[in-house]
Amino acid sequence: xxxxxxxxxxxxxxxxxxxxxxxxxxxxxxxxxxxxxxxxxxxxxxxxxxxxxxxxxxxxxxxxxxxxxxxxxxxxxxxxxxxxxxxxxxxxxxxxxxxxxxxxxxxxxxxxxxxxxxxxxxxxxxxxxxxxxxxxxxxxxxxxxxxxxxxxxxxxxxxxxxxxxxxxxxxxxxxxxxxxxxxxxxxxxxxxxxxxxxxxxxxxxxxxxxxxxxxxxxxxxxxxxxxxxxxxxxxxxxxxxxxxxxxxxxxxxxxxxxxxxxxxxxxxxxxxxxxxxxxxxxxxxxxxxxxxxxxxxxxxxxxxxxxxxxxxxxxxxxxxxxxxxxxxxxxxxxxxxxxxxxxxxxxxxxxxxxxxxxxxxxxxxxxxxxxxxxxxxxxxxxxxxxxxxxxxxxxxxxxxxxx
Numbered sequence: 100x101x102x103x104x105x106x107x108x109x110x111x112x113x114x115x116x117x118x119x120x121x122x123x124x125x126x127x128x129x130x131x132x133x134x135x136x137x138x139x140x141x142x143x144x145x146x147x148x149x150x151x152x153x154x155x156x157x158x159x160x161x162x163x164x165x166x167x168x169x170x171x172x173x174x175x176x177x178x179x180x181x182x183x184x185x186x187x188x189x190x191x192x193x194x195x196x197x198x199x200x201x202x203x204x205x206x207x208x209x210x211x212x213x214x215x216x217x218x219x220x221x222x223x224x225x226x227x228x229x230x231x232x233x234x235x236x237x238x239x240x241x242x243x244x245x246x247x248x249x250x251x252x253x254x255x256x257x258x259x260x261x262x263x264x265x266x267x268x269x270x271x272x273x274x275x276x277x278x279x280x281x282x283x284x285x286x287x288x289x290x291x292x293x294x295x296x297x298x299x300x301x302x303x304x305x306x307x308x309x310x311x312x313x314x315x316x317x318x319x320x321x322x323x324x325x326x327x328x329x330x331x332x333x334x335x336x337x338x339x340x341x342x343x344x345x346x347x348x349x350x351x352x353x354x355x356x357x358x359x360x361x362x363x364x365x366x367x368x369x370x371x372x373x374x375x376x377x378x379x380x381x382x383x384x385x386x387x388x389x390x391x392x393x394x395x396x397x398x399x400x401x402x403x404x405x406x407x408x409x410x411x412x413x414x415x416x417x418x419x420x421x422x423x424x425x426x427x428x429x430x431x432x433x434x435x436x437x438x439x440x441x442x443x444x445x446x447x448x449x450x451x452x453x454x455x456x457x458x459x460x461x462x463x464x465x466x467x468x469x470x471x472x473x474x475x476x477x478x479x480x481x482x483x484x485x486x487x488x489x490x491x492x493x494x495x496x497x498x499x500x501x502x
Contacts, residue, residue, distance in 0.1 A: 135499065136448070138455055139179055139189075140467055140492035142166060142484030151176040151197040152491075153484040159453065159469055161480045167214075169193075169221050174210065179493060180236035183243050186498030187216050190224065190236045190246070205251030208232045213263070216497060227265030230257075237282040238291075240315075247291065249280055255298055256280050258291070260315070271313050271320075275299040279311075281333050281390075285340045290314055290366065292323070292334040292343055307350045310334050310343060312366055321368035330356065332382070333390035338397040341366055344425070346382055346390060347373060356383035357411040361391050361402060363425045374400075374425045381405045381418045381443055386457075386465060386490055389443045394472075395451035399424050399431070403443045406436055413441060413462065420445045420456055420474075433474035434458075442468075448494055455480075457490055464488040 137156050144151040154177045157164040169177065175197045180190030191214050196207040211225040211234070225236065231250035238247040246263060249256050256278040261268040271291070272279055277298025284291055296308045302322060303311050309325030312334075323343055324331040330350040334343040343366055346359040358378035364371040381389055381403040392401045399422040409416025420434045420442045433454070434442045441459045448454065451472055458466050458479070465488035470477040483489030 135497050137163075137495045137497055138467070138469075138480070138492050139495050140481075140483070140489045141178065143465070143488040143490070144176070144484060150194075150199050150202050152178055154179065154191070155481070155484060155489065156495075157467070157481055159448075159455075159480075161478070164481055166484055167219060169212075169214070171221070178235070179491075180211070181239040181246070182495055183213075183239065185243075186496055189214050189216065189495070190239070191221075192235055202233075205231070205233045205256075209234050211236055211248075224263055225261065225265040228261075228268055229265060230259065230268070235280075238284040241288050247282060247284065249282065258282065258293070258313075271315075271318060276301065277304060281388075283334050283336055283343075285336050285366075286338065287340055289316065290340070292336065292366070294332050294334065294345070296330075306331065308332050310345050310364065312343070312368070321366075323364045323366065323368050324362060324371040330359075331362070332359070333388060335390065335392050335400075336366070337393050338395060344391045344393055344400045346380060348382055349378060353378065355411055356388075358382055358405065361400060361423060361425075363400075372425070374423065374428065375402070379404050381409070381441075383411070384441075384443055385413065386443075386459075386488075392445060392447060394422065395447055395449060401445040401447075401454075402430065403445070404430075404436070406438070413459070417441050418443055420454070431474075433470065434477065444490065444492070446492060446494065449496065455492055455494070457492075465490045467492055 140155050142153040142155045144153045153166050155166045174193035176194040178192050182189045191212045193210045194207050201207050212221050213224045214221050231252045233251040236246050236248045248259050258271040258279050259268050278296050279293045282293045291313045294308045295304045295311050305325040307330040310323040310331045311320050313320045328351045330348040332346045334345040343364050347362045348356050348359040359380045359382035360373050360375045362373050402421040402423040403418050404421050405418050406416040417440045419436045422431045444457045446455045455469050458468050464482045466482050467480045467489040481489050
């Protein structure tokens with residue numbers, strides 16, 4: 100599938116909305132200016148057998164929606180990589196094929212690019228010494244000269260750190276270690292968390308999926324969570340980098356990975372606590388895995404609570420966005436529990452005053468919504484490219500130079 104986005108939406112300079120930032124200890128102290136934010140998201144471009152994505156941008160007030168034409172029709176799908184600290188460039192990854200089976204088996208050639216949000220310029224990146232055809236950039240290290248990227252080699256996914264041109268590559272993983280993905284970089288950029296599955300029998304993966312942490316300087320790793328018949332998934336760092344929140348799916352009882360519990364573990368591997376009971380979190384959506392996320396103040400984690408009679412095919416039930424305090428177990432509902440309404444993928448604004456989330460009703464398109472941190476003032480922003488759906492979004496802090 101190809102899209103001629105230039106036909107109806109030429110590349111233009113992005114017009115960015117201003118968003119007021121509340122003063123907090125987590126806020127960057129280097130500016131008296133009001134930071135500006137975009138929400139970047141993936142628009143759906145393919146059918147049920149494809150994993151085709153069109154990248155979109157929109158302001159939090161719903162203005163400025165656009166889908167840039169990257170000028171490479173031979174690239175059939177695009178995904179986001181990390182944003183540069185200058186707030187005007189972002190790493191993108193493109194796929195030459197959108198067949199779901201080929202993508203999941205690592206048989207599709209990918210390419211990495213650096214995209215300039217101001218000029219629309221797209222230049223190739225990470226081209227040297229590629230260890231595999233299919234690769235995925237996750238994080239930039241401080242200084243924006245080194246990239247953390249995974250490579251699909253044989254029947255496993257391995258982690259590499261390299262220069263922007265692909266040179267000076269070093270590997271964190273080893274052959275036979277299995278699949279490492281859902282990489283999460285600590286806020287101080289010293290440690291990398293991920294989940295791992297498959298590979299040779301190992302202390303670092305005693306279950307179906309296990310949570311690991313790598314020290315980027317020493318290359319040492321620790322096991323945070325892993326247990327026979329459990330699938331631990333999607334680690335997310337707490338704001339103080341001491342804890343990780345992640346999911347625990349009882350995969351033997353639930354091979355479809357529909358439900359999960361929420362867990363918190365110490366990043367040094369000293370403890371794993373299950374903070375919900377009965378697998379109430381909506382994990383395996385038809386639109387990809389749905390993880391938890393820490394609030395910027397570190398007091399709560401997001402919780403997508405399923406209605407008790409919800410079914411995997413979404414024929415009945417629904418899901419609502421809640422906040423869960425890991426220390427007390429207190430739950431605050433942010434969206435209503437309504438039959439036929441499925442809310443998920445809650446994503447915090449970096450300053451903690453808003454939350455973006457996805458909503459699906461009656462098998463309609465995935466719609467990107469936004470609400471205040473207490474659940475008030477919910478409003479839809481977009482249904483995505485050609486109203487086919489919007490999902491997998493992120494907040495992007497852009498520099499004042501982006502006009």
